[in-house]
Amino acid sequence: MRRVAVIGVGVTKFGRHERTSAELFAEAAADALADAEMPASRVQALYYGNVVGGETEKQLHTGPQAASVLGIPTVPTTRFETACASSHAAFRHAVMEVASGASDVVLVGGAERVLNVPTADSTEYFAYASDASWEQTLGLTFPGVFALVARAHMHKHGTTEEQMAAVAVKNHRHGVLNPKAQFRKEITLETVLSSPKVADPLKLYDCCPFSDGGAALVLASEDVARTARRPIWVLASAAASDWMLLGDKRDLSRVPATERAAAAAYRQAGIGPQDVDVVELHDCFTIAEIVATEGLGLFEPGAGGIAAEKGWTSLGGKIPVNPSGGLKAKGHPIGATGAAQICEVVTQLRGEAGARQVEGARRGLTHTLGGNTATVLVSLFGRD
Amino acid sequence: MRRVAVIGVGVTKFGRHERTSAELFAEAAADALADAEMPASRVQALYYGNVVGGETEKQLHTGPQAASVLGIPTVPTTRFETACASSHAAFRHAVMEVASGASDVVLVGGAERVLNVPTADSTEYFAYASDASWEQTLGLTFPGVFALVARAHMHKHGTTEEQMAAVAVKNHRHGVLNPKAQFRKEITLETVLSSPKVADPLKLYDCCPFSDGGAALVLASEDVARTARRPIWVLASAAASDWMLLGDKRDLSRVPATERAAAAAYRQAGIGPQDVDVVELHDCFTIAEIVATEGLGLFEPGAGGIAAEKGWTSLGGKIPVNPSGGLKAKGHPIGATGAAQICEVVTQLRGEAGARQVEGARRGLTHTLGGNTATVLVSLFGRD
Secondary structure (H helix, E strand, O other): OOOEEEEEEEEOOOEOOOOOHHHHHHHHHHHHHHHHOOOHHHOOEEEEEOOOHHHHOOOOOHHHHHHHHOOOOOOOEEEEEEOEOHHHHHHHHHHHHHHOOOOOEEEEEEEEOOOOOOHHHHHHHHHOOOOOOOOHHHOOOHHHHHHHHHHHHHHHHOOOHHHHHHHHHHHHHHHOOOOOOOOOOOOOHHHHHOOOEEEOOEEHHHEOOOOEEEEEEEEEEHHHHOOOOOOEEEEEEEEEEOOOOHHHOOOOOOOHHHHHHHHHHHHHHOOOHHHOOEEEOOOOEHHHHHHHHHHOOOOOOOOHHHHHHHOOOOOOOOOOEOOOOHHHHHOOOHHHHHHHHHHHHHHHHHOOOHHHOOOOOOEEEEEEEEOOOOEEEEEEEEOO | OOOEEEEEEEEOOOEOOOOOHHHHHHHHHHHHHHHHOOOHHHOOEEEEEOOOHHHHOOOOOHHHHHHHHOOOOOOOEEEEEEOEOHHHHHHHHHHHHHHOOOOOEEEEEEEEOOOOOOHHHHHHHHHOOOOOOOOHHHOOOHHHHHHHHHHHHHHHHOOOHHHHHHHHHHHHHHHOOOOOOOOOOOOOHHHHHOOOEEEOOEEHHHEOOOOEEEEEEEEEEHHHHOOOOOOEEEEEEEEEEOOOOHHHOOOOOOOHHHHHHHHHHHHHHOOOHHHOOEEEOOOOEHHHHHHHHHHOOOOOOOOHHHHHHHOOOOOOOOOOEOOOOHHHHHOOOHHHHHHHHHHHHHHHHHOOOHHHOOOOOOEEEEEEEEOOOOEEEEEEEEOO
C-alpha cells in the first residue's frame, strides 16, 4: 500500500447560502484544487458525501452532479452516505483508492443544504438516520438521542451541565478565530445554562446549528505529493459501526464505535493518543465532545467533563480540541462536516491556521460520528 | 493487487414485499453467506447500496441498519448511492478493499422498497436522480429521458418500435425461467406494441416495473476463495460518469459512460467483447438494452435493434443478454439491481442457472446505469 497525502484543502463559509449543495461543493473544490496547484483535469475520481439532498433539494445522484458543476463530468464518482460521517467515509474509501495504486489524484468532499427548509423539517430529515420502525415512530430526534447520552454520562460519572456548557463556551471562543465559522461571537457559561431547554438536560447552546456549506480536499499518491508545496500525510483512516438501535446498546455513556475506530486508527499509524497535538471531533452536542474525548483515549472514561471545565481542550491547553470552533460554532453542514474537519487539521499541521494555530502541531486526529452513534470514522494525519 | 472472487450469492424474489429494505437485504445476505459456507462473523466490511430509502421508508444511514439486522453490527459499513447503479458501485469499491489487502471477506449488496408508496410518488423520487434545478422542474421523469434516447436512436439508425418490443418479448421469455423474477409470463410483440403509451415512443411494456427486493454477494481474497466450493473471479470492475444534464450531452443515441466504463473494464481484464459469453445489462427501458449492447461493443453502433429482432441476444443466440429476465421481467429494486446482476452472472458461470443456463459460459459481464446515463459501472467475471 502506498503512502497518501492531502495536498489541497478548501472550505466555504458555513451558514446560510442561496446556492445548491453542488454549487457549494464547487466553490470548496475550486479552492482545494487551487491550493494544491492542481488542474481539475488531473483528478481521476471524485468521492462525495451528501446526506439529505433527496429531502431538502429533491436531489439524489449528487456525485455526477458535483463532477459536472466542476467541469470534470467523465471522472468516476460515487456518493457516500453514512449520516453525518458521510464525507469522512468518502475520504476513507478514497484513501484506499490512492493507497492501492488505482489512482494518483483524487478529489474528496461533501456539501449539504438544509437552511432552505423549515427547522422542523430538517429535524425530521436528520432523524431519518435513526431507525424508522422503532425510533422515529416514537418521536425520537437527535437532541433526544444525545439527551439520553448526557443523562447516562451524568449518572455514571457525575458529569455536570456546567461541564457540558464549558464545551460550548470553548468552541464559540475558537469560532471567533475562524473566518469561515457560522458563529463568531463569544458566549458565557450563563448564556448556555440559561438558554431554552431543547431536550433536558440539553439546552439550545448545547446543540450545534443547522448549516449550509461545502468542503473539499485533494488526495495524492506519494510520488505526486513529493512535488506538492505542503503535503500532509494520511497516517490512518478507520471506520467502525455499532448497533443501529439505541435500545440494543449496553451503555449509553460510551460510544463503542469511537473506541473501536480509534484503536484501529492508532494501530494503523503506530501511534497513540499521547502523540496527537490537535483534534477535530464531532461535537454535534456538547456531551458528544465529552464522550468523544474519552473514547479517543485523550482522557480517562469519566474525565471528559473535567477536562472541558479545566480548559485542557482549549487552544493553549493540554490537547486542543476543535480549534476551528467545531460543529458547535463553525457549523454542521452534515455532508461536508467530515471533509471540513480534515481541512482544519491539515491547515493546522501546515502551520497556517493563523489566530487559531496550535503551536508546533505535528500530528492531528479527526473524528466524525453518524446517526445514533452507529457509525464512526477516525483518521490520523502527520507532517514530515 | 490481489485477485478477488465472488464465493456466495443470494437474491430475494423481486416484486411486492411487506418488509423493510433492511429485512429484504437480510434474507439475501443470509442466503449469500450460506451459499459461501461462511459464517457472518467472518465478514470484515459491508458495502451497501440503497437509493430512495429516505423517500419511501424515511430511512437514511441504511448501512449500519443492514449490518444490525444481520447481527454483525460492528463491521465497518457504508451506504453507496449512484442512482440505479448503487450496489454495483458498492461492489466496485468492495473489490478495491479486498484487492488492496485491507480485508479478506467482504459482504456486498443492496435493497430497495418502493411498492409501499403510490406509483406517482416513486416516479417522482426516481426523478431525483436527474437535475432538480433544470430537469425535474420541467416535469422530466425517466420514461421521458429514455423516450428522448429512443427518438435519437430511431432518427440516427432507423431503429424501430418493433425492435424495441423484441427486447421486451425476449426478456419476458427469459423471466419465465427465473423463479425469482417478478414477471413470469411470456408476451408477444403485439402485447408490447398495443400497450398504453407512457412516453412516446415508449409503451408500458417497454418499461421495467417498480420492485421491492434485495441482493447480496460474498467477496473473498484469493487465499480464502481457494478453499471455497465454486469461486468466480472478478476480472475487472470499472466506473465512468458523464454530464449530469441531458442538455449537456452531444448525442443522445449513445451512452459515452457505457463506452468508457466498458473500455476500462476490457483493458483491466485483458479481454474484449468477443470473449464474453453471457451479459446482464441495464434494460430499464427496452431502448436502454439496445444502446447498451452497442456501447459494450457486442454489436456495431446502430446494430443493437437488428440484433434484438434477429434473436442474437436470446438464450441460444450469439450472445445471450439478460438470461435472468433483466430489469424488464426479473424486476428493478434499484438499490439491489447491480448486485442482483452480478449474482446472475456468477450463477451462470458456475453452470447452476438451470433452465436459463447459457451453455458453457466461461466469461460474463454486468452493466448498470444510473440516472440520466450519467453513471455507468461495468464488471467482468470468469471461472477457472
